[in-house]
Amino acid sequence: xxxxxxxxxxxxxxxxxxxxxxxxxxxxxxxxxxxxxxxxxxxxxxxxxxxxxxxxxxxxxxxxxxxxxxxxxxxxxxxxxxxxxxxxxxxxxxxxxxxxxxxxxxxxxxxxxxxxxxxxxxxxxxxxxxxxxxxxxxxxxxxxxxxxxx
Numbered sequence: 699x700x701x702x703x704x705x706x707x708x709x710x711x712x713x714x715x716x717x718x719x720x721x722x723x724x725x726x727x728x729x730x731x732x733x734x735x736x737x738x739x740x741x742x743x744x745x746x747x748x749x750x751x752x753x754x755x756x757x758x759x760x761x762x763x764x765x766x767x768x769x770x771x772x773x774x775x776x777x778x779x780x781x782x783x784x785x786x787x788x789x790x791x792x793x794x795x796x797x798x799x800x801x802x803x804x805x806x807x808x809x810x811x812x813x814x815x816x817x818x819x820x821x822x823x824x825x826x827x828x829x830x831x832x833x834x835x836x837x838x839x840x841x842x843x844x845x846x847x848x
Contacts, residue, residue: 714829739790759821809839
């Protein structure tokens with residue numbers, strides 16, 4: 699029987715960790731804006747709202763989650779990401795800012811989200827950069843060997 703969670707993990711999912719107010723959003727914006735200069739494909743930046751509209755370079759697609767209020771759990775969020783990917787096969791990188799602010803994703807179940815994100819990343823060859831307002835010690839179930847820590 700096929701179990702997607704048994705697959706080898708890639709380094710295509712990168713985590714930016716730190717407490718609230720540590721400057722992760724500014725770092726994510728800088729990463730995305732720098733990536734625009736060397737990109738081969740499209741870049742998507744997912745944020746809780748659209749307040750970053752003027753901080754990101756114009757050719758980065760900003761998706762405001764406030765426009766999608768019915769994405770309420772991990773399944774919905776992963777399905778949303780598959781929909782984004784299936785609608786644009788040229789996506790190279792997806793930045794997800796503050797993942798713990800979305801749906802029911804929290805420090806207890808983030809490992810399930812990240813495992814599924816790894817599978818999506820491998821299948822689509824999309825790099826995901828995810829910021830979490832948490833320290834390593836708060837994420838006991840996450841296998842940090844499976845991800846690059848920024």
